[in-house]
Amino acid sequence: MKIVEMIMPQMGESILECTVLALLKNVGDTVEADESLLEVATDKVDTEVPSLYTGVVKEWLVKVDDVVPIGSAVALIEVADDVETHEALIDPESAASELEQEFSAQVKNLKETVPTDRETVTASEKNNGFFSPLVLTIAEKEGLSKEELLSIPGTGLDNRVTKDDILAYLNARPAPTSKVSSYKSSGEIEILEMDRMRKMIAQRMLDSKRISPHVTSFIETDMTPIVKWRDRIKHQFQAKTGEGITFTPLLIHAVAQAIVKYPMINVSVEGDKILIKKDINIGMAVALPNGNLIVPVIHRADQYNLTELTLKVNELVKRARNNKLTADDLANGTYTISNIGTFGNLMGTPIIMQPQVAIMAFGAIKKKPAVVETPSGDFVGIKHLMFISHSYDHRVVDGSLGGMFLKQVSDNLENFDTQLSFD
Numbered sequence: 001m002k003i004v005e006m007i008m009p010q011m012g013e014s015i016l017e018c019t020v021l022a023l024l025k026n027v028g029d030t031v032e033a034d035e036s037l038l039e040v041a042t043d044k045v046d047t048e049v050p051s052l053y054t055g056v057v058k059e060w061l062v063k064v065d066d067v068v069p070i071g072s073a074v075a076l077i078e079v080a081d082d083v084e085t086h087e088a089l090i091d092p093e094s095a096a097s098e099l100e101q102e103f104s105a106q107v108k109n110l111k112e113t114v115p116t117d118r119e120t121v122t123a124s125e126k127n128n129g130f131f132s133p134l135v136l137t138i139a140e141k142e143g144l145s146k147e148e149l150l151s152i153p154g155t156g157l158d159n160r161v162t163k164d165d166i167l168a169y170l171n172a173r174p175a176p177t178s179k180v181s182s183y184k185s186s187g188e189i190e191i192l193e194m195d196r197m198r199k200m201i202a203q204r205m206l207d208s209k210r211i212s213p214h215v216t217s218f219i220e221t222d223m224t225p226i227v228k229w230r231d232r233i234k235h236q237f238q239a240k241t242g243e244g245i246t247f248t249p250l251l252i253h254a255v256a257q258a259i260v261k262y263p264m265i266n267v268s269v270e271g272d273k274i275l276i277k278k279d280i281n282i283g284m285a286v287a288l289p290n291g292n293l294i295v296p297v298i299h300r301a302d303q304y305n306l307t308e309l310t311l312k313v314n315e316l317v318k319r320a321r322n323n324k325l326t327a328d329d330l331a332n333g334t335y336t337i338s339n340i341g342t343f344g345n346l347m348g349t350p351i352i353m354q355p356q357v358a359i360m361a362f363g364a365i366k367k368k369p370a371v372v373e374t375p376s377g378d379f380v381g382i383k384h385l386m387f388i389s390h391s392y393d394h395r396v397v398d399g400s401l402g403g404m405f406l407k408q409v410s411d412n413l414e415n416f417d418t419q420l421s422f423d
């Protein structure tokens with residue numbers, strides 16, 4: 001028998017660390033490979049982490065509420081001698097380099113706005129100018145200035161500031177004096193503390209508006225053929241699959257096919273480079289019962305037929321609303337849609353999910369009088385019409401590309417094959 005380290009695995013794109021919520025095995029317990037070993041929270045989702053090995057838990061290297069970097073050891077597991085380890089797959093120097101690149105923009109912003117006197121520079125050197133997402137979130141919540149953040153001595157790797165360092169600083173920090181307003185309200189105010197997910201949503205929306213110059217284009221689409229087709233086949237589809245068919249998979253299908261034609265919409269920006277993504281991974285915004293929003297991703301959405309896409313959409317929506325999504329379900333999105341029509345909204349101007357460069361919102365489908373063109377003349381008839389809005393990052397998506405892509409999605413919907421059946 002031999003002892004191996006259980007390493008915290010990669011939890012998804014841009015996730016650098018996670019917080020331990022629960023240890024699901026005790027020391028001495030047997031664990032099977034792929035059996036849940038601990039539960040963690042990331043800035044995207046709460047999820048269970050499976051064991052990489054079959055064996056016996058010999059020692060926990062973390063405890064509940066610890067903030068654990070991706071790639072660090074969390075437990076020691078006794079395994080059979082012939083079990084292969086994954087130590088060669090972990091390159092701490094490479095991982096550290098990736099972390100530095102991930103937050104180089106934040107660090108640069110901090111340094112550019114801090115006075116360059118010797119005292120500040122010395123403090124910056126002490127903590128190496130690097131701050132994790134958790135530390136930055138705590139600093140923002142507590143109203144720490146950039147000067148204060150840079151002045152905190154760090155005890156982490158390369159003298160970086162840890163969660164404990166910043167909390168110790170806050171505990172020793174004198175309470176700020178506040179000015180008393182002379183205004184008096186005759187009503188009552190309820191103060192509601194943001195939960196962790198809402199704080200993350202708020203910060204990401206602010207970051208996106210700061211990073212990307214948003215432009216939004218609109219188009220009105222005739223959904224009459226699709227509405228009539230869905231009304232005709234929905235019972236047939238339910239009988240065959242046991243699932244309902246909504247408009248969402250039809251919208252995703254139209255977007256995926258448009259991306260195939262316009263791949264430059266499926267990109268991200270890194271410095272002065274444009275990264276063209278070969279996989280078409282479409283995220284769909286899902287409203288949760290608590291009012292928050294989460295965006296599960298359909299990976300390689302262009303590879304699904306309509307039945308497969310419908311079943312996948314239904315599965316992700318159910319798991320999202322039951323808090324059963326994994327980190328992989330939220331990772332590596334390249335384009336996002338939001339079906340705001342489910343809330344009765346006609347149109348909206350959605351905010352881009354970074355580091356993507358575009359997002360599309362579909363409004364409510366409404367019956368309206370409209371001009372119907374026929375070979376024998378025009379007349380006014382009733383159509384099912386829907387507004388589509390397309391927000392895009394004007395750094396890399398010009399109005400021509402943004403507009404042509406939007407028109408292609410609309411054309412895909414209007415020219416949908418209404419002869420499709422599920423017999």
